[in-house]
Amino acid sequence: MDFSKAAVAGVDLSVSLLTGCAPQSSYSPAERQAAVAELLADKTPPQPAYTAPxxxxxxxxxxxxxxxxxxxxxxxxxxxxxxxxxxxxxxxxxxxxxxxxxxxxxxxxxxxxxxxxxxxxxxxxxxxxxxxxxxxxxxxxxGYGFDTPGHSVPPAKTAATPAQSADDYRKAFGSPAQ
The missing domain is CATH 3.30.310.80 (Kinase associated domain 1, KA1)
Structure with missing residues (x-):
């Protein structure tokens, strides 16, 4: 059932409860009941997958x-x-x-x-x-970083020192204006 049918059934139900009279609807009572049940259903998010280490x-x-x-x-x-x-x-x-x-x-x-x-x-x-x-x-x-035969792990990237970063900046953009 799509959302529009569920919304119409929910509105129909709300109108009938507020006014005390049954609205004229093209949906059967079974369709309205199914739409209300779908709206009220417990919709829990999917569980994350577990992979053992x-x-x-x-x-x-x-x-x-x-x-x-x-x-x-x-x-x-x-x-x-x-x-x-x-x-x-x-x-x-x-x-x-x-x-x-x-x-x-x-x-x-x-x-x-x-x-x-x-x-x-x-x-x-x-x-x-x-x-x-x-x-x-x-x-x-x-367990990351252990080099094991047949299951090597790439080395971790090392952070650049501030001096390396400054030199790289100068090479790319020139010396800063003084």
Missing amino acids: VCYSSPQCGAMWSEALVQLESLSRMRIQTATDSFAQTYRAVGYNTQSGRIRKIPQPDGSTIIDAEFFCDYCGSLSNEARVLFASSVMAA
């Missing part, structure tokens, strides 16, 4: 696992109950709008390791999925 070397996995532990506690706002070199979980969430979580390392046949996260929350809507997406983003950032 992957590490490829021991130093990279160590850095990413350290960040994973920090993010587990930070995003769940619960203290860590159990932590090993491949698994960690927080205490169980209590009350409304609190969540618990767990993370684990999952070795892959190609030698890489997935660092997966799960967050659990009652009555939080999409908060658990959003926490997973934030978790993945932070953990992947912690």
